[in-house]
Amino acid sequence: MIFQALRIALRSLRVNKLRTALTMLGIMIGVGAVIAMVSVGAGAQIRVAEQIQSLGSNLIIVMPGSRNTAGLRLGQGSQITITEDDAQAIAREVPTVQVAASTSRGTAQVVYGNLNWSTTINGVSADFLEARDWGLEAGRPILREDVDGATKVALVGQTTALNLFGESDPVGEIIRIKKVPFAVIGVLSRKGQTTWGQDQDDIVMIPLSTAKKKVLGVSQANSRSVNVISIKVQAGEDMSEAEAQIRTLLRDRHRLQPYQEDDFWIRNLAEVLQTQEEASAVLTYLLAAIASVSLLVGGIGIMNIMLVSVTERTREIGLRMAVGARGRDILTQFLVEAVTLSLIGGIIGILVGIGGSNVISALAEWRTVLAPSSIVVAFGFAAAIGIFFGFYPARKASRLDPIEALRYE
């Protein structure tokens, strides 16, 4: 019976080719828009996910905070309150921490031959690259011996390398930072931008000890102080739990009383990025919701055409009833016709959506990701719309009085 109904449906759809095509166009645009928009949203999500990856998804950052001294509160970072010893203690005493690396930061002019370039200088401990999941493109990393011996070696980031060396290989060359010569021992792999738009590749890394002695200098208050401690938590461990343990440890080490505020500042990047991920998911839903409106309009188009079709074919319905079609036979016939209309439109719409998504990514240079699930969902939606908007006209047809219908002019 369904097969018969399908044949009847295809025949009647062939009769009015233009009308069929226009009705399908509505569903086509709807399904196409849903697929293209969801792919745009999914692209945004992937981009955020990649940025998370580039920062290190299980990274906790500790920075110096404000210190409350006799009611005088200074701003964040105004005091160098964290030290290399804090980093070592964190690595030693918090069991879920894999590495805790210290960094001293500053900006300096770097000179190579007759070129110079202002960049971020990071004085790092040997485990910094591990903490940040940062690889090398060429050369060797900064080793423990370099830090212990305060050797004059440097790693350069991709942006810095391009600006100082152009296309030539930096490894083995000598650069000068604040007139101190450093041997370039390696080139860092590309990290890209942070979520807040900072170029992470515009950087030079040197051993922490060398940085303090020769380049950035040391704090008057505490020669062991650092700007940042980057902590990598072991994969699969609870980030919030690790953060709480680190906070307890640092408060203990800094001898803070319960009534005192933290003199350091902890940021759990997983949390920050999770928020961003959620925001991009909301964007996807929003885009899908807007596109769904056009799918709805397409559905109303189907309903409209099916109502016209039922009216036009009143005599045919009357005849079918006279020769023995029951109400549900007529209902099935028109429902199948509406669903066929929306499914064919839906299939073409999927192709349009895939094409549209490619066009968007090519023209807007916006990454798009086609999720198979969105295709399945859009197709399901098209079928559901056919049933939903086809039902009323089909029911109307099935309830016609055969005598009236046969006499209809």
Add this chain to the structure above:
Amino acid sequence: MAILATEGLTKDYHLGPHTVHALRGVSVSIEPGEFVAVMGPSGSGKSTFMNLLGCLDRPTDGRYWLDGQDVARLSRDQLATVRNAKIGFVFQMFNLLARTSALENVELPLLYSKTTPRERRERGRARLAEVGLADREHHHPSQLSGGQQQRVAIARALVNDPAVILADEPTGNLDTRTSAEIMALLQRLNRNGLTIVLVTHEPDIATFAGRRLVFRDGRLMSDERGQAEDAAAMLAALPEEEAVA
């Protein structure tokens, strides 16, 4: 036993505050193999009577037995099943599906009964051959003459082996010669045992039936049997005409 029997068949229509008594108690009995013409002016109740005989409508009162089954109180769907199995309709406007081949038009009633596609094809072909259109099975209605279209419609009415053929002005849209051809075909089928009830307002056409029921004001006025004219003989006597395609 009668194949169609009605007893006090009544039909009222309610149009706003007014009640129209379309049929005021009709009792009639039709035996298998009869050829009955139903006549009467418009508003006489003959159309209402035919709709009830055709199980397209339900009577307000009275009883109706079709092929031994009491069908007066059946539901819409049950009536559809009865129409499918027991009744063949022939209409004035032919009512063939456009853009559908003659064969598929004939097969249409079988779509709503339990048959296989193969069975439908075989029975459809046999019926088309019976009305002399075996070579036209793939033609669409628009490619057939009026007479040929009505033959396809008759084949369609026959395809379910119905108990009775109900023909509503089957020659109303045809010229004299083609009308005679159609009547000759119906008479041939009737002689082979088929029961036919025919509605017409043309006395000429009614003369081909062996029994004439005349309605007036919702009542059966007269019920007379007589010698039927032979349509085939009359057709032979008609002057040859230019063949109309």
